[in-house]
């Protein structure tokens with residue numbers, strides 16, 4: 001009898017648009033930040049963790065102004081608390097309007113979501129097929145599962161721990177965010193492969209973002225674009241040049257990802 005085994009030893013997964021609906025991120029997580037920002041700053045102003053996140057935003061804003069980024073908003077170091085809060089709010093709202101994938105913003109968002117998840121006001125949405133794929137990868141094939149998202153590692157863990165499919169942290173072997181580098185750069189994927197000590201061609205990267213897929217493939221990864229409802233439309237060229245899946249379970253029967261043994 002011929003059996004099949006996967007061509008990869010681990011999967012590296014994007015979150016937004018891949019394990020999780022884009023609508024959850026844009027209609028639940030992001031508004032949680034923008035709608036609660038002022039109260040959150042008032043209630044947590046004396047927290048050293050908040051002050052550390054604000055300092056990261058401040059340092060990024062200085063870089064942005066030095067790099068002539070249009071509309072960049074500085075956060076002053078004045079004694080006037082209300083003035084500082086005003087500029088923090090302006091700064092965060094501006095960055096979120098352009099959906100910026102930058103460490104200081106992602107770290108601040110993750111800090112705010114922490115209380116939302118702890119209070120039960122937020123629950124991570126995970127697509128139906130993801131949990132079944134996790135179970136099969138771990139149970140049948142000993143495939144390792146890693147996450148690589150622009151969201152902070154703290155935020156990634158919150159989503160998978162407090163998900164609508166239960167606590168999924170036990171399935172996941174490690175997490176990467178943009179502190180390893182941009183998801184659009186080949187070098188980030190090279191670094192991840194080195195860190196997890198798996199050859200690039202034995203890693204399967206799944207994402208909704210074609211630019212991320214191109215970067216991962218240039219580092220030698222196997223790749224597939226995940227096309228979920230609500231994701232950005234793919235061009236004819238994207239379809240011609242990539243494997244496109246609408247569901248993780250399709251990987252188990254896709255010829256490119258299996259070999260006979």
Ligand SMILES: CSCCC(=O)C(=O)COP(=O)(O)O
Pocket residue numbers: 014015016017025029101106109148149150151152155156159183
């Ligand atoms: C922990 S993910 C929260 C969503 C988020 O902020 C984000 O930027 C997701 O980006 P991804 O790289 O997963 O597409």
Ligand SMILES: [Mg+2]
Pocket residue numbers: 014015016017018207208209
């Ligand atoms: Mg994504």
